[in-house]
Amino acid sequence: MTRRTRGGAADSKRWALLFTCMSTRAVHIELIESMSTDSFINALRRFFSVRGPAKLLRSDRGTNFVGASKELRINTDDTLIRKYLQEKGCSWVFNPPHASHMGGSWERLIGVARRILDAMLLQTGSVRLTHEVLSTFMAEVMAIINARPLVSVSTDPDMPAVLTPSMLLTQKMSAVSAPPGNFDTAQLFGKQWKQVQCLADTFWKRWKGEYLSTLQSRRKWTQDKPNVKEGDVVLLKDSQAHRNEWPMGLVVKTFPSSDKRVRKVEVRIVKDGTAKVFLRPVTEIVVLLAES
Template sequence: MQIQKMADLPIDRLSTMPPFTSVGLDVFGPWTVSTRRTRGGSAESKRWAVLFTCMSTRAVHIELIESMSTSSFINALRRFFCIRGPAQTLRSDRGTNFIGACNELQIDHKDTELNSYLLEKGCTWLFNSPHSSHMGGSWERLIGVARRILDGILLKAKHIQLTHEVLSTFMAEVMAIINARPLVPISTDPDKPNLLTPAMLLTHKTNALSAPAGSFASPDLYSKQWKQVQCLADSFWKQWKSEYLSTLQKRRKWTDDKPNIKVGDIVLLKDALAHRNNWSMGKVVRTFESKDNKVRKAEVKTATDGNEKVFLRPVTDMVLLLSDES
């Protein structure tokens, strides 16, 4: 596997911009909610969620969407912009997680209506190259953990009747929990007793929203709706504390300069779904240099049964077989 020295932080991670000016996003779900009571029981429909995370403050915002259309997605963007202000840049993965959700929701990022709306708002939608979710690690990890916990909790709660009101309140509780996490290590300085959190940057309030008094257990899932929400929120907090907060430590990797992949190099393309002997062999036909002159992604041409294809891949998905110089 080829690796390259880790790139410098992107400019939108370092700029002193208002919260949610540069945003990473992902779509996940669906979940079934009860919409209205009928004589035969209750009518049900599906809900998805769009999770936005701020690139600079690391705050999170969640919007529910209820129909499989670009218009519904634009409505979610509109609500997000109305609450958090207009964004300049939207970033997302090009992998199966996001593109698959977009396909299911019939959201086309090339859709004329969607692009017209973004253009009107002065907003640009940028995609990472395929198979390179690590290039969006600042939001991908946060979204991935939150989405995995939410999916697990709501999957366990599928035997109860969720309503749109319960689900939207639960998402608000999840936002409060995520945005109350510390951004920096706890200081031992008595003159700095407060923790820096995304919620503090958003609300300018030092005190986080406290949970309701009382203990909420599994039987509360069948009780009043507000108790259902608090039981789900407690479950999210317990998993969030064990799966995410415990990992808040510095990691150091990709610290050394490595030779760049060059045009003409022969490489193998990694494929998690194929045996190693069946990985495609190809020739690098184009490279993309970052501002620091390091190549972290390239286009590779492969030929299978006479059919030529060109793939855009990160260098971490390549195994160098033969350098063009040799």
């Protein structure tokens, strides 16, 4: 991160603290300036002020998390943090050692987001990000992650809706849309708000590819899998979809091959009140709710 000084500009380091809710699966990211108790308490206070107080905090005891907790002094032996949590009626629970699988619900989100951010920031190493740009970009990352589909909730086959963490947090059906315009890599050296949008679009494209692959695993075909059927609610892998848009559809027709396998289907989607039917291969859809 770059900060302006009287003599020009100076580089300084920032850390990101990621919270994920076990109930709504929402994500909240806070930037901290140092790995100290004071910075952590300030970040925790900001989190509680925005999202409300939490009664239980959980974290892993993997070697990397234990090392980070020692650096941050996030443990029950730290009297300052223990006193602060007790005053807020909050408790901290660590998973057993060597049991990273017990934190799978947050490990997956942290892992995917961190891999994308690491790759992006390495590619943009020559671009200096100010604290304002970095904090705005983290807010865009939160919006993208919280707009991901959790489960299909609509009972109307003509207008399938999707439940997202953002919907549970804001009580609003629509997600935050991207501003109009094409934000390519040339915008990284332009105005700061366009710089943020370019980074957000890059994260969105990578996140969509990483997250969709986790919704539909493709292991070796040692066992027969059921075909896609008419009436299945599916998610379309649309490369032209704008940021935070997850096109949902209903399978209205299937086309079995000579071996009785369905490899292409017709999907009906409703956008802006208009119904459209698209022919898509099964590799371009993800079944969210089977008809049966």
